[in-house]
Amino acid sequence: MAEEDERRHGGYSRNLWSNGQTVRGTGENVEGGRGVPKVVYVEDAGQEHPIEATVGESVMATAVKNGVPGIIGECGGNASCGTCHVWVRAEFTKLVGEPNDLEEDLLEMAVTDRREGSRLSCQISVSPELDGLTVDVPPQQP
Numbered sequence: 001m002a003e004e005d006e007r008r009h010g011g012y013s014r015n016l017w018s019n020g021q022t023v024r025g026t027g028e029n030v031e032g033g034r035g036v037p038k039v040v041y042v043e044d045a046g047q048e049h050p051i052e053a054t055v056g057e058s059v060m061a062t063a064v065k066n067g068v069p070g071i072i073g074e075c076g077g078n079a080s081c082g083t084c085h086v087w088v089r090a091e092f093t094k095l096v097g098e099p100n101d102l103e104e105d106l107l108e109m110a111v112t113d114r115r116e117g118s119r120l121s122c123q124i125s126v127s128p129e130l131d132g133l134t135v136d137v138p139p140q141q142p
């Protein structure tokens with residue numbers, strides 16, 4: 001049954017990818033979590049980096065692994081350096097959720113130009129629901 005479903009829906013899913021059609025924030029591209037969610041990193045100058053991410057990996061680790069400029073991740077994701085600061089686009093802030101106390105403290109002390117939507121990307125775990133997540137990368141990290 002699952003194979004039959006995959007065959008029946010697999011083509012539809014692939015067509016979405018090859019056509020570049022994305023329904024952002026709904027996870028519709030990942031068809032029940034079997035596909036690959038994308039994270040879009042936008043540099044200060046406007047250049048976009050759409051990256052296929054691994055579910056469960058952090059938004060920071062995805063960026064570093066794929067050479068996205070401006071996200072350093074110096075502490076390796078321990079919420080202690082602030083060099084993974086991003087601004088989550090407004091349409092995704094509810095989906096991403098609120099920072100915990102530790103992250104909140106670091107955002108308060110360590111990042112430059114804190115705004116609504118400021119998050120440490122090492123504290124955001126990629127999930128199918130976050131497919132299309134778009135974050136702006138600050139021009140410089142602390």
Ligand code: FES
Nearest residue numbers: 073075077082122
């Ligand atoms: S990688 Fe250091 S705070 Fe996120």
